[in-house]
Amino acid sequence: MAGKGTVCVTGAGGYIASWLVKILLSNNYIVHGTVRDPGAAKYSHLTKLEKASENLKLFKADLLDYDSLVTAVKGCVGVFHVASPVPSTAVQNPEVELIEPAVKGTLNVLKASSEVNVKRVVVVSSVAAIAMNPSWPKGQLMDESSWSDKEFCRKTKNFYSLSKTEAESEAWEFARKSGIDLVTVCPSLVWGPLLQSTTNSSSLSLINILKEGLKEMANNMGWYVDVRDVADALLLAYEKPEAEGRYICSAHAFYKQDLVEIVRKLHPNYNYPKSFTSGDGIDLKPTTKKLEKLGLSYRPLEETIADSVESYKQSGILE
Template identity: 35%
Template sequence: MSAVERKTACVTGGNSYIASALIKMLLQKGYAVNTTVRNPDDMVKNSHFKDLQELGPLKVFRTDLEEQGSFDEAVAGCDYAFLVAAPVNLKSHNPQKELVEAGVQGTLNVMRPCVKAGTVRRVILTSSAVAVFMRPLEGDGHVLGESSWSDFDYLTSAANEKSPGISSVFPQLLQAYSLSKLLSEKEASKVAEENGISLVTVCPVITVGPAPTAEAKPCVITVLSLLSGDKEMIGTLRLMAKAVGGLILVHVDDLCAAEIFVAENSSSSGRYICCGLNTSLLQLGRLLVAKYPQYNVDIAALGDVPDEKPRIRLSSEKLIGEGFEFRYKTIDEMYDDAFIEYGRAIGILPYK
């Protein structure tokens, strides 16, 4: 492909789990890619770029989500901008400032250069399912689509910490993270509407599968915890499952393919839930026991978790209706040997 024919995409946060996989897929599809990181000289976090640069033209830019104008050069001349970078501090002592305010401001600091560039055909914002289901829901059997929004008052009300609702699972961190994603979506939509920019938002669920980055990410540590035996992360996995009465999963390859799909599909607009599987934690545990007996998965460690259908199901009907096809649809396909090998390679799982 010639330089004239080649499209250019900016992917923010290139050393993150999802962004690294997205960069790889874009390069494989013939894109030129600009990516951004806070410190390009950190070879521990950025070691994967060397291999990715063998797949195609990849430029790495130094940026800071907190600095206005920091992304101007990285976005300039790009056809598409994939906003993946977001502040995630799981040990924050000030979630409102470090997650909510920083997340919203960081999104705006990338949206504005997209307007300024004048070449960006579409912005694709990576949000989260927590911007969809964090709201009061009575009973079971809820099927939520893109019209469902997490409730601002519900998330900000201190009374929720005492209620049995979803937000009581992670009283501060989950509420702050959810607010960050919710408000970032809203603010990005305002900028896009005011400036005539095409914006599409993807809301992924819990993401699994191997990625180019060699740094262990919290989400990967959590979803592999039944195999690693990490009790703290198993506890986190249990809490996540209790929040929705089950597990909502998507393979990282399907997520990246979905983001590129809605970028290139001219009729795509608005929000898209990206969920490949609604299942239960016990079903996951039983499959891992049978498939990887060498890791001695302790199902009893899961305690009292529901085995029935999830209380809340997230639907990707809109995405599928536009022609997208999920490749990974079962636990067995998502927790394949490639994902297990990835867990070993980044030091989460021992070699057995």
Template identity: 40%
Template sequence: MKADLLLEGSFDEAIEGVDGVFHTASPVLVPYDTNIQENLIDPCIKGTLNVLNSCKKASSLKRVVLTSSCSSIRYRYDVQQVSPLNESHWSDPNYCKDYNLWYAYAKTIAEQEAWKVAEKSGIDLVVVNPSFVVGPLLAPQPTSTLLLILAVITGRKGEYPNTTVGFVHIDDVVSAHILAMEENNASGRLVCSSSVAHWSEIIEMLKAKYPSYPYENKCSSQEGDNNPHSMDSSKIIKLGLPPLRTLDQMFDDCIKSFQEKGFL
């Protein structure tokens, strides 16, 4: 069975006859020297459109749950003025371009295009907008986001991100997706984010609990990604999601998993 995000019609066979579709696949972090358009932007935007176009053909389909991101919400020139950020806010693609925030750019455009397709076709689309996902490894190798955490802890990167970002436990993100699919009252966008912190705060928190690791001690000079803000997850909490896990809980689970699997 074919399943190529960049091949139109590739998901027709897989989706035919199903009740619901979760579309979660998208590159997050890619090397700086890579082809951003080919390896990040196209899979994100074209991949989303190709999956939704296949969904339009499936008469059995009742709902699509799309994994977007808080990155499609928080990158704006006025972020500090409008914070706390909620489902009504959108990232500004021009801001993303100005600061080379290509993942945020791709996720913003992909989600906007997804809503256009849903509105025209009548697809019942619900979008989950998680922040930076943390927690135990679910696969043999760390994801790109977990590799970033590992690099910060072990001092392999040379610097830590100059980023203020929301964090959320992977288990909460999974629960959010199931809720978005199964709860009849779920609709629109659903922010799923626990605490917002700068990476320097995360490092200090981890140093206090796990002092033996050679953490990064230099902050990146990257601009545009360190604006103080907060995220409002009250909509999905009211829908029935249990209280979100804390920073301590998600990073404890992450580090324990790294240790058990031999990465730390």
């Protein structure tokens, strides 16, 4: 079967990007993956993927090094910009460590894509660029028209949300001026099995529920989605000609206490939080009608949790 053309995936060794590379290879794409060091052992999971030996090429690239990105996207008809700084610990200087690389990196990818006449760019944003909106009407489902309030993010020191909001809004500004065909996908908290050898920050949030034995946990509302569904959503956003604008990608909305009960029923023997304090009272929920209309259906949460736990056991993170 003839290939579907060449596409580039930035940050190819990351959690979402690894699954995207896997699905692209299995759908007969040739993939250019950007990584920091193509020879590093931590990317060996990519080279072991089916069809990787003939259809995956890893490029040494840095989001802040424009020329390295041009080299990686040259010859590509599509680009998936997945790489973005996600801190697993507190950042000392958010402007330098988070916001600047997120914004500058995204613009560099878009400029490089524009320079080599890429047909469509799909950017992974986040519900972090949607949900931090204190003026959203209470009780109304959040949709793609909602944007996180930048001043509110600064005031509440939510610098990750600020970085995603700044990066996505700058991306749309660039698309308006340049005419590049841009689609953004905004996933919520991503769980599901790991392909990479390192633990990422969103998986840690589930691992901590299972093993930290926390004395108490705030009973906040959370939104969740399976990493494999995110990869499917990105492919749909790229392949469907009618795809346009932003897409919320989130399958489930639960209060933490209810979520922990679901996990506990499936795996009763782990060290769960002992009690719950009242949360922040925000119970906003997203609608994903737009993405479902494009053809996405979500896995059940129980499947995501079961496959996540199995994956953590296999990689020695859980016993």
